[in-house]
Amino acid sequence: MSASGQSTFKPAWLALLLGSLAMLGLLLGAGAGSTGWQALSHAWSNDAAWQIVRDIRLPRSTGAWLAGALLGLAGALAQGLFRNPLADPFLLGSASGASLAVCLWLSLAGSGALAAQSLLGLTGAAFVGAFGAVLLTVALSRGVQHSLRLLLAGVIVGVVLGALSNWLALLRPDVLQAMQGFLLGSTAFVGWPACLAMALALLAASALAWPLARVLDALSLGEDTARSLGMPLAAARWWLLAAFALATGAAVAQVGLIAFVGLAAPHLVRALVPTGYGWQLPLATLMGAVLLLWADLLARVLMAPQDMPVGVLTAVIGGGYLLLRMSRGSTVSRGLAPSDVGARR
Amino acid sequence: MKPALQARGLKVALAGRPVLHGIDLSLAAGHWTCVLGPNGAGKSTLLKALAGLLPFEGQVHWQGQALDAIGPRERARQLSWLGQGEPVPEDLPAADVVMLGRLPHQGWWSAASAQDRQGVEAALKATGAWPWRERLMGQLSGGERQRVLLARALAVDAPTLLMDEPLAHLDPPHQVDWLEQVQCLKAQGKTVLAVLHDIGMALQADAVVVMQAGRVLHHGPCADPATQRAIEAVFDQRIAIHPLDGRWVALPRWG
Numbered sequence A: 001m002s003a004s005g006q007s008t009f010k011p012a013w014l015a016l017l018l019g020s021l022a023m024l025g026l027l028l029g030a031g032a033g034s035t036g037w038q039a040l041s042h043a044w045s046n047d048a049a050w051q052i053v054r055d056i057r058l059p060r061s062t063g064a065w066l067a068g069a070l071l072g073l074a075g076a077l078a079q080g081l082f083r084n085p086l087a088d089p090f091l092l093g094s095a096s097g098a099s100l101a102v103c104l105w106l107s108l109a110g111s112g113a114l115a116a117q118s119l120l121g122l123t124g125a126a127f128v129g130a131f132g133a134v135l136l137t138v139a140l141s142r143g144v145q146h147s148l149r150l151l152l153a154g155v156i157v158g159v160v161l162g163a164l165s166n167w168l169a170l171l172r173p174d175v176l177q178a179m180q181g182f183l184l185g186s187t188a189f190v191g192w193p194a195c196l197a198m199a200l201a202l203l204a205a206s207a208l209a210w211p212l213a214r215v216l217d218a219l220s221l222g223e224d225t226a227r228s229l230g231m232p233l234a235a236a237r238w239w240l241l242a243a244f245a246l247a248t249g250a251a252v253a254q255v256g257l258i259a260f261v262g263l264a265a266p267h268l269v270r271a272l273v274p275t276g277y278g279w280q281l282p283l284a285t286l287m288g289a290v291l292l293l294w295a296d297l298l299a300r301v302l303m304a305p306q307d308m309p310v311g312v313l314t315a316v317i318g319g320g321y322l323l324l325r326m327s328r329g330s331t332v333s334r335g336l337a338p339s340d341v342g343a344r345r
Numbered sequence B: 001m002k003p004a005l006q007a008r009g010l011k012v013a014l015a016g017r018p019v020l021h022g023i024d025l026s027l028a029a030g031h032w033t034c035v036l037g038p039n040g041a042g043k044s045t046l047l048k049a050l051a052g053l054l055p056f057e058g059q060v061h062w063q064g065q066a067l068d069a070i071g072p073r074e075r076a077r078q079l080s081w082l083g084q085g086e087p088v089p090e091d092l093p094a095a096d097v098v099m100l101g102r103l104p105h106q107g108w109w110s111a112a113s114a115q116d117r118q119g120v121e122a123a124l125k126a127t128g129a130w131p132w133r134e135r136l137m138g139q140l141s142g143g144e145r146q147r148v149l150l151a152r153a154l155a156v157d158a159p160t161l162l163m164d165e166p167l168a169h170l171d172p173p174h175q176v177d178w179l180e181q182v183q184c185l186k187a188q189g190k191t192v193l194a195v196l197h198d199i200g201m202a203l204q205a206d207a208v209v210v211m212q213a214g215r216v217l218h219h220g221p222c223a224d225p226a227t228q229r230a231i232e233a234v235f236d237q238r239i240a241i242h243p244l245d246g247r248w249v250a251l252p253r254w255g
Helices: A006-031 A036-041 A047-081 A094-109 A113-117 A119-140 A147-171 A173-184 A192-219 A223-228 A233-255 A261-272 A277-302 A310-327 B043-050 B072-078 B094-105 B114-126 B142-155 B172-187 B225-234
Strands: B005-014 B017-027 B032-036 B057-062 B079-082 B160-164 B191-195 B207-212 B215-221 B239-244 B247-252
Touching (some): A006 A277, A047 A233, A094 A173, A119 A233, A192 A223, A261 A277, A277 A310, B005 B043, B017 B043, B032 B172, B043 B079, B043 B160, B072 B079, B072 B094, B142 B172, B207 B225, B215 B225
Parallel strands (some): B032 B191, B032 B207
Antiparallel strands (some): B005 B017
């Protein structure tokens, strides 16, 4: 697809680099923890050590990789669909929807033992909340044809659902702490079932989105130009939005609200390898995965033996990075221009 | 000879407000026609409607076929549209942007073919954008970007080109390049319809469509005195068209 000689070679190298960083991160992830490398070195001879590596560390690191991949993919899709470099996975109200659903679940099930045991119920509620909020946004904007209307509807849904969940948390102070944990985002409790759920969601979302990379490329020239190039915009938008909602919902359900990964991953990819969406989608997926995997590693060792919520770390690092790019006059600052969100239509 | 594009009773409303009021128009194949008119006359809307980018009432035919009976991909191969002030992807190299013009020719899963690459190279060279094909769009000046976008429209290799303000941001030498490019397109039998604000440039076309308030006031050859009177009238007699070295130029009337 690429016509400029430079951008056919570089993406493959970046993919290889990100793949290597992921492997290294997973290996380090198997060793990072309160018992350190000892558990890894004794894993073959000691059942307890093997259990620590197999049931706690590996699923956590794999989960961080998968959640980051989902957020990276969702971020790239959001920025392509809305032609706005400031778009992120939580743009269409999914974060507030998930928060409200989690708050509701905690209020109904109680924040104590029942809620903790009902992890599937909690993650299920977060998924339904995130997915439901996107559907509500689409319903309010009366379809997916108008980017600006979708964005506005997303803002409204986000504000209203956010206010509702805050109000609910105020009424039930006992759920506040559990809610706070969800809002900060954490990979600490990710197990193999969660990894399987996220892997399936990643496969499905990628399978939906990747064939439509050309539509996103064409959309970068504006909706009218994309239509003039024969792109089936109406149908493609629904599929892309479905992939976006699935990826966001699956990540939020398992690791809570992890800030900036979905926003920064596509930016990093574009800064390193300017290329079309055929490469951008898989690279942003890999970049998001590596970012969250390594942020999770840092979160585990920075305040060891205490665990730092990974969402705090991604917010600090991601925010710092975007601030740096903004000060250099990159597309982050240009994203504030209304033309980039299709405001003219 | 069948007209390349034909509109009958073409009406378009934008946000419920009628913009085009029953346009009848027939564009000769292999000709270059310019659309002229004051701001808000409906020129860009006409171009979009003829490209099938807006819902309309009435009929539009491309080479005798009803436009809405032609599938979107086939239509994209036959009609190349260049909009005015459309967004550009800041982070893409110029050549990749031009390659997007080849989308109507590419299979859903297939990579760019040798023909696609040749088409992109030819289009970039035709607009003089070849030297900075690897630079990102965000690093180009307004004129350089416009030449890349022109190349994108040429890369479609469609028999009919609809261009809205193709000369925007271009300096005089590159405006002349565009005129020469249009002559090449005509020599290949292609039909060009362009909205221009530069009347002097528009008067180099084969024919001019003069629009006002969503209606076609006149459609005729540039050398026809009736066409020139219509142009002067539609611009409130603030310009006068004069012959110069066998061509027509528009000068402001003032003082």
